[in-house]
Amino acid sequence: MGYSIAIDGPAGAGKSTIAKKVAAKKGCCYVDTGAIYRAMAYFLLENGVKGEETDRIAKKCQEANIRVAYEAGEQQVFLNGENVNSKIRTEEVGQMASKSAAVPQVRSWLIDLQRDLAVTQDVIMDGRDIGTCVLPQATVKIYLTASADVRAKRRYDEYCAKGMDCDYEEILNTVKKRDMQDMTRAIAPLKQADDAVLLDTSDLSIEEVVDRILEICAEKGC
Ligand code: CDP
Ligand code: CDP
CATH class of the missing domain: 3.40.50.300 (P-loop containing nucleotide triphosphate hydrolases)
Known part of the structure; x- marks a missing residue:
């Protein structure tokens, strides 16, 4: 175990x-789950979704395919195939992450990804x-x-x-x-x-x- x-x-x-x-x-292994919520927020912002639009967030989040990989021990987050690590560390993305993270569909969309990372390591x-x-x-x-x-x-x-x-x-x-x-x-x-x-x-x-x-x-x- x-x-x-x-x-x-x-x-x-x-x-x-x-x-x-x-x-x-x-x-x-260090797993940064905030980066996963930030990648989702980045996706929503890129698609013109606003923090207040909870219904749109609930629907649109399911189009975000988020994956993580580790390169030389550093976590890399991929959004629909693109490495977005360098794009997610802004206050704008942080604010949107906080708003979208309050939407139940976003949390349930992202939870298995996080749990799976702790199963094998x-x-x-x-x-x-x-x-x-x-x-x-x-x-x-x-x-x-x-x-x-x-x-x-x-x-x-x-x-x-x-x-x-x-x-x-x-x-x-x-x-x-x-x-x-x-x-x-x-x-x-x-x-x-x-x-x-x-x-x-x-x-x-x-x-x-x-x-x-x-x-x-x-x-x-x-
Ligand atoms: O991840 P989180 O938002 O909780 O914080 P962080 O990004 O790890 O830390 C924010 C900043 O605080 C970093 O620049 C750290 O070097 C600094 N820090 C510090 O000065 N003293 C500590 N005891 C912990 C963090
Ligand atoms: O590094 P910092 O503490 O600024 O934030 P972060 O860890 O990158 O997380 C950004 C936002 O994602 C947070 O303000 C939370 O709203 C959300 N988040 C969450 O809801 N649950 C997590 N496990 C991690 C982040």
Whole structure:
């Protein structure tokens, strides 16, 4: 029997950064489920669908054939055959991902793809509902969080480092809006699973968080 590590939490908590490092240390596969929702959002935006058009989202989502592959340990997301990895990391796509992820048909369209990835390999998977819904039997569950200010500052620094145009206040607002949408939606909302360990990373370095998660894994025997 293999193991699975579920990491959930709000935007900018450090999920993907931490999960990648834990995966490298443990030699397991890192699955970024947010990228799958982002690929769906990108598809919808490309087809002129708006976030408010829930009926159109429910119908159109079934035309998106999303697949993931791993190249040198890096997850690549394919949308109808095209690698869209470099196109999905924008706030516009993030907002649309959050809106479309609240539509039940989108979630059910994407859930088997996520679960299948944990069947044949050891994984660390991050998202919003991994511990509560996608992998309820996960060996280890972590709820990673940080204050909204810290998370917005991290995103701001990340975009600046990439040379992207950005405004701190605007990022703070979109981060808060997305968290609210994700936490209050009717289906699979973002929340800490009863058996998840809460880690607030506001005052922790990346290495401290990674070490803490490795300790928790050791305690759980994986
Ligand atoms: O995946 P998620 O949206 O939760 O966050 P991320 O993209 O992994 O992290 C956002 C940024 O915060 C990255 O640039 C990380 O390097 C940084 N970070 C940090 O500075 N300190 C931490 N303890 C965790 C993440
Ligand atoms: O990296 P960041 O935290 O900004 O977001 P992400 O993980 O790329 O996810 C983008 C959006 O997809 C989230 O705001 C959620 O609305 C949605 N999502 C979800 O509903 N369930 C997941 N398992 C992963 C993402």
